[in-house]
Amino acid sequence: MKTLLIAATAAGALLTGQAQARTIAVTPGGDVQEKLQTALLDAKPGDTVMIAAGRYELTDGLSLDVAGVTVKGAGPAATILSFDGQKSSGEGFLITSSRVTIRDLGVENCKGDGIKSKGADQITFRNLRVEWTAGPKSTNGAYGVYPVASTNVLIDGVVVKGASDAGIYVGQSKNIIVRNSEAQFNVAGIEIENSMNADVHDNLATHNAGGILVFDLPNLPQMGGHSTRVFHNRVVQNDTQNFARKGAIVGDVPTGTGVMVMANRDIHVFDNDIDQNQTAAIMVVSYTQNYDDLTYNPLPRDIAVHGNRFGKNGWAPQFPGGDVIAKAMGGTIPPVVWDGVTNFTPKGMSAPVAVHVHFTDGPVANLHFAAPGNVFSAKPQVTPTLDDGAIAEPKPVVLPKAQAGL
Amino acid sequence: MRRALAALAAVLCLGAAPAPLMCGPVNLAALMSATPAPTLAVYRLFTDEDAAHPNARVTPYALNTPLFSDYAEKSRFLYLPPGAHAVYRPTGALDLPVGATLVKTFAYPADFRRPADKVRVLETRLLIHRRSGWVALAYVWNKEQTQARLKRAGPRLDVSFVDVHGQARSVDYKVPNQNQCKECHSLSGHIAPIGVKARNLNGVFAYAEGPENQLAHWTRTGLLTGAPTPDKAPRTAVWDDPAEPLEARGRAYLDGNCGHCHNARGMASNTGLFLNLEEARPARIGLNKRPVAAGKGSGDLEVDLVPGRPDASIIAYRMASADPGVMMPELGRSLVHDEGLALVRDYIAKMQKPAAR
Numbered sequence: 124m125k126t127l128l129i130a131a132t133a134a135g136a137l138l139t140g141q142a143q144a145r146t147i148a149v150t151p152g153g154d155v156q157e158k159l160q161t162a163l164l165d166a167k168p169g170d171t172v173m174i175a176a177g178r179y180e181l182t183d184g185l186s187l188d189v190a191g192v193t194v195k196g197a198g199p200a201a202t203i204l205s206f207d208g209q210k211s212s213g214e215g216f217l218i219t220s221s222r223v224t225i226r227d228l229g230v231e232n233c234k235g236d237g238i239k240s241k242g243a244d245q246i247t248f249r250n251l252r253v254e255w256t257a258g259p260k261s262t263n264g265a266y267g268v269y270p271v272a273s274t275n276v277l278i279d280g281v282v283v284k285g286a287s288d289a290g291i292y293v294g295q296s297k298n299i300i301v302r303n304s305e306a307q308f309n310v311a312g313i314e315i316e317n318s319m320n321a322d323v324h325d326n327l328a329t330h331n332a333g334g335i336l337v338f339d340l341p342n343l344p345q346m347g348g349h350s351t352r353v354f355h356n357r358v359v360q361n362d363t364q365n366f367a368r369k370g371a372i373v374g375d376v377p378t379g380t381g382v383m384v385m386a387n388r389d390i391h392v393f394d395n396d397i398d399q400n401q402t403a404a405i406m407v408v409s410y411t412q413n414y415d416d417l418t419y420n421p422l423p424r425d426i427a428v429h430g431n432r433f434g435k436n437g438w439a440p441q442f443p444g445g446d447v448i449a450k451a452m453g454g455t456i457p458p459v460v461w462d463g464v465t466n467f468t469p470k471g472m473s474a475p476v477a478v479h480v481h482f483t484d485g486p487v488a489n490l491h492f493a494a495p496g497n498v499f500s501a502k503p504q505v506t507p508t509l510d511d512g513a514i515a516e517p518k519p520v521v522l523p524k525a526q527a528g529l
Numbered sequence: 530m531r532r533a534l535a536a537l538a539a540v541l542c543l544g545a546a547p548a549p550l551m552c553g554p555v556n557l558a559a560l561m562s563a564t565p566a567p568t569l570a571v572y573r574l575f576t577d578e579d580a581a582h583p584n585a586r587v588t589p590y591a592l593n594t595p596l597f598s599d600y601a602e603k604s605r606f607l608y609l610p611p612g613a614h615a616v617y618r619p620t621g622a623l624d625l626p627v628g629a630t631l632v633k634t635f636a637y638p639a640d641f642r643r644p645a646d647k648v649r650v651l652e653t654r655l656l657i658h659r660r661s662g663w664v665a666l667a668y669v670w671n672k673e674q675t676q677a678r679l680k681r682a683g684p685r686l687d688v689s690f691v692d693v694h695g696q697a698r699s700v701d702y703k704v705p706n707q708n709q710c711k712e713c714h715s716l717s718g719h720i721a722p723i724g725v726k727a728r729n730l731n732g733v734f735a736y737a738e739g740p741e742n743q744l745a746h747w748t749r750t751g752l753l754t755g756a757p758t759p760d761k762a763p764r765t766a767v768w769d770d771p772a773e774p775l776e777a778r779g780r781a782y783l784d785g786n787c788g789h790c791h792n793a794r795g796m797a798s799n800t801g802l803f804l805n806l807e808e809a810r811p812a813r814i815g816l817n818k819r820p821v822a823a824g825k826g827s828g829d830l831e832v833d834l835v836p837g838r839p840d841a842s843i844i845a846y847r848m849a850s851a852d853p854g855v856m857m858p859e860l861g862r863s864l865v866h867d868e869g870l871a872l873v874r875d876y877i878a879k880m881q882k883p884a885a886r
Contacts, residue, residue: 160682160706182685186708210685211703213859219708219718234854235824241796242718264854265824271799288824295799316821342812343801343821344793370820370827370843412819415812 144169151177176201184212196228199252239269255285266292289314295345321351332365333376334358339386341414350517360399377402377441388424398434404458411496427481457486479511569668569677594768594781597866606632617755631656640691663720665710728763779876839874
């Protein structure tokens, strides 16, 4: 505590326009656990916790519960929060307050998740590195960057490597931008799950088992994911053998999947470069497991795929029966694969919910499953495109001014 | 020596000598102050320096089924300001007035076969109801056991003890940091008490003047209003009383050890796994429910709870782990609670499959 340098600088106040904004500087050496955690407890709204370059060996998770605080390092390779010796907490860094920015630092080898935010509004992850340094292992933590039940989420310039679930994972959140980020050697590169209004663009997903996933799952407080745009990303060479533990939904993602949409509605995938993914470039599928939730719709509805650039994909699909299906289609899985399920009638309704697709990229394989996951009922049919007509694109995600201006 | 000093202090107080620190009623002003006191003694919650004897208006209590905390012995007290009282609620924590303070002291005897001897007190946690809401503080005791100082960043302490089986054990004991207090004590993002629910207090406490049901005692002594007679109030089962039904004990244990996060308003609301006693929907309490964010915590298992099959149930797997990336609860323990795990495994093993709907 005494080693903490608390400097209230006039210049800082002038720049931020906040009379009381302070910089709380933390430097390496000594009891870094206590120094860092105390700084995070002492911070007041408007303050910046500045973590100087160096390596910080931590024994326990850090957490921030003060709104309006910026946590800033000297760069993702310079300020390193190491959790090699972590003994407790489910994540390395937990944020439970709003209007928080965490930026310019690296987080290594968390025992559980990397950086998590829960129930935060206007949460920004910028120029970060979250990494499990021994490469992809099932004993690595689950998620690298993990906003959940949050609103106005910005993930910008983040690199995540080695997560045993999803590198960049946004769950049960609303109004989300994931951009200029990089996910490598994770089970899933980037995953948007049970979320509304997300723009995922200008990212690189490579060497994961699956590149970019948009999922909606049952039995969760927030369901009915919709309105996500996945565009102008590079989804290339996702070739790391799926190393997730069973039980995790991403364990079911076939190695070499480019983009996968599971359930959800109004998902638009366009203007991406998708190349060197051995299972398929884009898969649009239903949720196939049993569930006990009458309000859940397991089918993808109103999905648009257009203007993507495909290289070589689908030459050795890694899902059950994939080799048979590939053979039936001339040896290669077409770039766009849809399970073709259209007949889901929610409890209390008399007719199935309409399912539209707008696949102007192709060729498209419609597997014509009779029901979700019913491989044996497949009647694969390949057509150049598959188009029920244009589907209105979700509006671009707009973040609050203060956050967008960062 | 310590006890002699404490006795002397007590005598001095009685004699109305120039007031030393321990004298006088609980220091309500200090509890209400936005700046926490540097030492526990400032609050005068106890009349002796080693916090064994509660001051006036500080009432000891116990829970039918508490949270497991690495085998630490916990003593609990409720302070209510003069003239104030708690109001009964059938569900959730009692309605406690501003000024109310919950006090919990964590201690280890050197040998659990002689629990009253050589007791080392580690920390005393306060949950103070200020006008602005609840505040959580942790005071860590010195080696001499004469003073407890405020620690906000959550230090680690080396603890060793001999367990009830005569086995030497050691704990890398973690005092929670101030945010971690809130991680468990969180209700819709605000700090809230957990244990002081009518149903978890609905049991007999051995008061100095004899055993009495706590709800009845609190009502009789004016600490609590609005409570029905204990037989009409809900009641949490005592997890380790074999005379109680297994299902009630299993649910009580999961409620006390998991339900504070795993409920619709808690820190783990996003999991959709709700283990508070009030939850009745099978999928919500884990039956054949797939995990959402378990990562390696799934242990290659598919669902949270399979009736009849503890080895196939993620809940039992995570309770049996001490790996921070796997174990549940993820805060508050570093050891596996062998007895609690055995109970939950038994509860799952004998659970009937719910009737098909």
